[in-house]
Amino acid sequence: MVDKIKVKNLSCYYNKKCVLESLDINIEQNKILSIMGPANSGKTTFLRTLNRMNDFNVNYLRKGEVYLDGYSIFCMNMENLRKRVGMLFAMPIPLPMSIYENIIYAPKCLNIILSKSEQNIIVEQALRDASLWDEVKDRLNSSAMKISGGQQQRLCIARILAVNPEIILFDEPCSGLDPISTAKVEESMIELKRKYTIVLVTNNVKQASRVSDKTAFFLMGKLVEINKTDELFVSPKKKQTEDYITGRFG
Amino acid sequence: MKKNKDVIIETAIFMCGMLSIIFVISIFIFLFKEAISFFWDYNFIKFLIGKNWYPNSNKPLFGILPTIIGSFLVTFGACVVAVPIAVMSALYISEIAPKGVRNILKSLVELMAAIPSVVIGFIGIRTVVPFVKFFFNIPTGLTAFTGSIMLACMIMPTIITISEDAIHSVPWEYKEGAFALGATKWQTVRRIVLKEARPGIIAAVMLGIGRLVGETMAVMMITGNSANIPDSIFDPVRTMTATIASEMGEVVRDSAHYKALFAIGLVLFVITFIVNFIADLFLRKK
Incomplete structure (x- = not known):
């Protein structure tokens, strides 16, 4: 298996307080890695480091390296990195425009000059990949704020797909969704791993076991255990992992 | 109880x-x-489009077209000067400036709003008027152009403060979403922030215009006060407000002239009412 991302000795600090401690993780291509753990365990910090969204925070400090295809992401142009590493947030946040514009916004921003028919193709493809096409194809020009939460979240996925990234980071994508919408988002995640590498941060142990190929367990800013999902859930090596997945704490 | x-x-x-x-x-x-x-x-139409304002002649003429044009010229000029600068400084204050600079700028801008318009008039007479006279080589520096510049300084704080509020209230999540797609800061500002804040910015501009139309002291001091239809923005003009302010003191009570000044007041009232109403529409749309 090819490692898409290699994380070497990564430590992160907010206000000089360590939230993530000497982390080493390899993320395989075309797989879903899920990261689970209780709140405050550094999952989101880790995810936001991968596409440098934390760089906006002045109190944030980082040591160590992250390599994407062998190149350090901290030496890359930030915008180019984010094009390659898309991110989906916990709350679905459609941009305040129509469904169609939401998807075409990013390609337009990136100055890919497109004819109308090419735009239509991109929008349709992105919506199909996010399993949303059938639900919204008749109202592409209505406001994205009017569709349901689950649809909005899938719209946000489609928006990311339109840029054609290599990796998609999901930051607790289903925490605000009902079970049926969650199932749909998970379905599209499994579809997506054929083309993309996925990192999923989740509070939901069941979700990790349902969708991911590999699972990592974070606790208090440290990586406790990482293994193939089947093995980790059947025979966890560490006591803490076992306690967490069997629901003894967290 | x-x-x-x-x-x-x-x-x-x-x-x-x-x-x-x-x-x-x-x-x-x-x-x-x-x-x-x-x-x-006096005929209403004749009042509105009459070209001559001779309230004291034997056969008095009350045509306020020159003053309407004067008000319009000064207002329009001030908008052209003030709006781009004000919107950009609002953007700078809320999006780009580091925190310390932002706080200083914000309080300075609010302080600027507190300068009385007479003082603005003073500053205009001492600085901009001679400058305009010299620079454009015209017989007098007391022109609509001069008035526009000084009034622009006067309404800028209003526009900056309100647009800054509008820009600041664009949710961070929208920006974050755009950044996560690989948009640069400028792309995000242009396509997301400005778009979201637009109703607020337009409302700010309308409120600024409302203030401009009603402004009296500064324009009376620096626009030359001549009630003729100007050929260009570099001619002296007189605004509706200046007409009322300068003539009210000497007019005979209950004369036609006296009532004509009230009629100007009514026209002004209607104009500012419409402008504020439009501003309100935009604010509510948000």
Whole structure:
């Protein structure tokens, strides 16, 4: 298996307080890695480091390296990195425009000059990949704020797909969704791993076991255990992992 | 007992609320009463589009077209100068400036709003007027152009403060979403922030215009006060407000001239009312 991302000795600090401690993780291509753990365990910090969204925070400090295809992401142009590493947030946040514009916004921003028919193709493809096409194809020009939460979240996925990234980071994508919408988002995640590498941060142990190929367990800013999902859930090596997945704490 | 107190307080608040409505309506009625008696003697159309304002001649002419044009020129000029600068400084303050600079700038801008317009007039007479005269090589520096520049300084704080609020209230999540797609800061500002803040910015501009139309002191001091139709923005003009302010003191009470000034007031009132109404529409749209 090819490692898409290699994380070497990564430590992160907010206000000089360590939230993530000497982390080493390899993320395989075309797989879903899920990261689970209780709140405050550094999952989101880790995810936001991968596409440098934390760089906006002045109190944030980082040591160590992250390599994407062998190149350090901290030496890359930030915008180019984010094009390659898309991110989906916990709350679905459609941009305040129509469904169609939401998807075409990013390609337009990136100055890919497109004819109308090419735009239509991109929008349709992105919506199909996010399993949303059938639900919204008749109202592409209505406001994205009017569709349901689950649809909005899938719209946000489609928006990311339109840029054609290599990796998609999901930051607790289903925490605000009902079970049926969650199932749909998970379905599209499994579809997506054929083309993309996925990192999923989740509070939901069941979700990790349902969708991911590999699972990592974070606790208090440290990586406790990482293994193939089947093995980790059947025979966890560490006591803490076992306690967490069997629901003894967290 | 508690209930009684509630009723008293509620009534008091209700009365205060009603007062402002009563004030506006009574101002309107008062203006209207004086103005309407003028229009019985003088044709309304002739008043609006008459080219000559000779209130004291044997056969007085009350044409306010020159002053309407004067007001319009000064207002328009000030908008052209102020709006781009103000919107960009609002953007700078809320999006780009580091925190320390932002706080200083914000309080400075608010301080600027507190400068009385007479003082703005002073500064204009001492600085901009000679400059304009010298730079454009014209007989007098007291022109519509000069007035526009000084008024622009006057309304900028209003526009900056309100647009800054509008820009600041664009949710961080929208920006984050755009950044996560690989948009640069400028792309995000242009396509997301400005788009979201647009109703607020337009409202800010409309409120600024409302203030411009009603401004008196500064324009009276620096626009030259000549009630002729100007050929260009570099000619002296007189605004509606300046006409009222400069002539009200000497006019014979209840004469046609006196009532004509009230009629100008009514026109002004209607204009600012419309402008504020439009601003309100945009604010509500948000």
